[in-house]
Amino acid sequence: MQKRALNLAMTGVTGTCLAGMLVAGVAAASGDDTAQQQKTPSQTPMAQQDTTEQKNGSQARSLAEKAGEPANESAKKNIEKKAEKKVLVSGKTTASYFWDDGSGVNGDTGAPAGGKPMQKGLFASPSWPMHTKVKVSANGRSITGFVGDRGPGDPSHKGVMLDLDTYTFRYLLDGDKPKSKYNAGTGEGHIKGLKYEVLEWGKGKGERGKPQPFGS
The missing domain is CATH 2.40.40.10 (RlpA-like domain)
Incomplete structure (x- = not known):
């Protein structure tokens, strides 16, 4: 009787420990997912920022070309032809x-x-x-x-x-x-x-x- 009571007590303790470990594992997994979800939003704006800088760079080059600077050899030839017409x-x-x-x-x-x-x-x-x-x-x-x-x-x-x-x-x-x-x-x-x-x-x-x- 004493042995059976002891076994039952041990079984209860073991079950409680296992349950606690399962709960801790689920909590840890949830914590990892939450951490990844928190990191992802911080990375997205960087990609958007790089795209924005590229667009701004293209717009700046376009404005420089419109300002009168020859963009290529064709533009230079057009300027030379205008000079010849004088x-x-x-x-x-x-x-x-x-x-x-x-x-x-x-x-x-x-x-x-x-x-x-x-x-x-x-x-x-x-x-x-x-x-x-x-x-x-x-x-x-x-x-x-x-x-x-x-x-x-x-x-x-x-x-x-x-x-x-x-x-x-x-x-x-x-x-x-x-x-x-x-x-x-x-x-x-x-x-x-x-x-x-x-x-x-x-x-x-x-x-x-x-x-x-x-x-x-």
């Missing part, structure tokens, strides 16, 4: 040189007809309107000046359609400076194959378009 007339001719300041030196015929004093970048054209803006290029060098006088005379009938000031002539010829403003200081009196580009027509007297011989 050239009104272009061609090639033979150019001579002169320096007329009214001093009478070396056959000086008087002050420039355009009303502006003789200076670097002042050219003579047989037909273009006075104060026409023109770019001249030769031997890899360029100068932009304006029409401020009439000339050359008879040579224009032989294809010499521009008279350049002494400084421009010498610079385009060999990159040097003349020893005197009345003389280029070189044996060359002409530059053949000189390229001209009319950038803006002047408001003075003259004819627009391809240059015409003097007096024609």
Whole structure:
């Protein structure tokens, strides 16, 4: 009787322990699930934040492109084409040189007809309107000046359609400076194959378009 009572007591204690362990296990499992559920929401906003930053970066690049910065080579080519359209007339001719300041030196015929004093970048054209803006290029060098006088005379009938000031002539010829403003200081009196580009027509007297011989 005493042994059976002891066995029953032990059985009861064992059952109680097992029940307690099961309850603790269920509670621990529930705690793990709850912890995972609590961690998951904190990770989701980070993914959303990365996506938002990417979108903001794309929008920033789009705004930079709209601001005028060339986005690719195609945009650069379009800009270059627009620049080319600004050239009104272009061609090639033979150019001579002169320096007329009214001093009478070396056959000086008087002050420039355009009303502006003789200076670097002042050219003579047989037909273009006075104060026409023109770019001249030769031997890899360029100068932009304006029409401020009439000339050359008879040579224009032989294809010499521009008279350049002494400084421009010498610079385009060999990159040097003349020893005197009345003389280029070189044996060359002409530059053949000189390229001209009319950038803006002047408001003075003259004819627009391809240059015409003097007096024609």
